[in-house]
Structure formats: C-alpha cells, structure tokens
Amino acid sequence: MEWNPAIIPTVQPHDEEAPEIVRKHYFGPARFYCAETICAPCGVVIGWAKFAKSESPTKILQFLHKIYPTEISRPDYICIDKACLVLRTAITNNAWDMWSTTTRFIVDSYHYNNHSAKDTLCNTWCNPAPTDGSAPNLVIMAREKNGNPYWKRAFNTQACEQLNSWLGGFESILKRMTVGNFDWFLHTMLFYHTKYVIEKQKRKQAKDKKKNRDSGDDDGDSDEDDENDDWINTVDE
Numbered sequence: 001m002e003w004n005p006a007i008i009p010t011v012q013p014h015d016e017e018a019p020e021i022v023r024k025h026y027f028g029p030a031r032f033y034c035a036e037t038i039c040a041p042c043g044v045v046i047g048w049a050k051f052a053k054s055e056s057p058t059k060i061l062q063f064l065h066k067i068y069p070t071e072i073s074r075p076d077y078i079c080i081d082k083a084c085l086v087l088r089t090a091i092t093n094n095a096w097d098m099w100s101t102t103t104r105f106i107v108d109s110y111h112y113n114n115h116s117a118k119d120t121l122c123n124t125w126c127n128p129a130p131t132d133g134s135a136p137n138l139v140i141m142a143r144e145k146n147g148n149p150y151w152k153r154a155f156n157t158q159a160c161e162q163l164n165s166w167l168g169g170f171e172s173i174l175k176r177m178t179v180g181n182f183d184w185f186l187h188t189m190l191f192y193h194t195k196y197v198i199e200k201q202k203r204k205q206a207k208d209k210k211k212n213r214d215s216g217d218d219d220g221d222s223d224e225d226d227e228n229d230d231w232i233n234t235v236d237e
C-alpha cells in the first residue's frame with residue numbers, strides 16, 4: 001500500500017554495520033526502525049528513544065550523551081549488543097575522548113557469544129566477563145553451598161534484552177499508532193513497568209531481611225536466591 005511501505009526484513013548482525021534501507025517515504029506507520037531503551041541491571045528503565053531508519057552506532061552515542069550529559073552522571077559500564085561497533089565509532093569521531101574517562105562499553109552476555117572471536121578490540125575491551133581478573137567489578141567469585149568456588153557475573157547484563165522481549169509483545173499495536181500515541185503508550189508502559197520492578201525489589205528486600213533475621217544473620221545481604229545468578233565457569237583451585 002502506498003501509505004504503508006512494505007518492510008523488507010533485514011537481520012542486522014550485532015557486530016557489523018547495517019545498510020540504511022531507503023524507502024519511498026517515511027510517513028507510514030512503519031516509519032520508525034526501532035525504539036531503544038536504557039535500563040539499569042535491576043530492570044528499572046532509565047530512558048528510551050525512537051531511532052529513525054536504523055540503529056547506527058552514531059545514534060546510540062547521541063542517545064547516550066543525551067541521557068548521560070555530564071561526567072558525574074555516567075555509569076562505569078554500559079552494556080550494548082553492538083558495544084564494539086559503538087566503541088570503534090566513538091574512537092573515530094572523538095566521542096571516546098569524553099567517554100573514556102568514566103565508562104567502558106561492553107557487550108551483554110547474551111550477544112557476546114555471537115561476536116567474532118578474532119576481533120581483538122571486542123575481546124579486549126568489550127568482554128562482559130573477563131576471567132583474567134581484569135574486571136573485578138564485573139566478575140566476582142562466589143561459593144556453592146558445598147564451598148566450591150565459581151565465577152559469577154556481578155550484574156545482570158541482559159536486563160535490556162529481557163525488557164525488549166517484554167516490549168516485543170506490544171510491537172504489533174505500537175507500529176500502527178500515530179507518533180503521539182506511540183510516544184504516550186510506550187512511555188506509560190515503561191513507567192508502570194518500572195514502578196512494578198521497584199515494588200518487586202522492595203518485596204524481595206523485605207523477604208531477605210526477614211530471612212536473615214530468622215537465621216540470626218543481620219548483615220542484610222542474601223547470598224542465596226539471587227535471581228541474577230549467572231555462572232561463568234567453575235574455578236580450579
């Protein structure tokens with residue numbers, strides 16, 4: 001249909017540049033290529049944006065700069081499915097001069113397996129879980145109940161992927177909305193989702209506290225029942 005150009009399905013590899021698809025016009029319901037989200041490892045949504053036409057590293061960098069405009073606001077690590085591409089682009093366009101003082105771009109553990117093992121830049125700088133001790137904030141040692149040590153990811157690097165798969169359920173209605181309705185609907189959904197995530201965390205904290213109190217351990221930490229337990233490999237000792 002003239003008002004709704006056919007979508008040519010393309011799969012964009014996460015560590016390769018995607019060609020920009022040229023359409024007759026961009027006024028149809030399928031106008032936006034995607035909605036991007038930024039969320040914390042706990043699932044709280046920090047920001048979102050619509051990316052017209054393609055999800056290019058340059059647009060990702062612009063989005064990150066908008067959400068984290070000052071040095072103090074920037075996190076130590078940002079997980080991106082195509083972190084190595086974003087890092088390459090940032091080095092080329094000098095954005096890295098600003099980011100390098102505070103932040104590392106790493107690939108989330110879900111997509112990292114599909115990145116090229118021969119890509120030295122990716123392996124060296126974007127590995128989400130290096131087990132050589134170079135990133136003690138990303139990889140921690142934990143112990144099984146029987147005392148055996150194992151490496152564990154300190155954070156859930158797949159939070160955005162989990163959010164995206166939940167949002168995917170609304171795709172068919174979102175892509176038929178006017179821009180105003182799309183913005184309102186998505187923003188409202190993410191707002192309520194975040195409220196739900198925070199409520200869930202509060203409940204979990206209260207449960208952990210009670211459990212620790214009952215067992216006489218009052219350090220407030222819970223070693224077990226970690227939803228984000230993500231084993232990497234066992235440690236030979």
Ligand SMILES: [Zn+2]
Pocket residue numbers: 015083084085107115116119122126
């Ligand atoms: Zn890569």
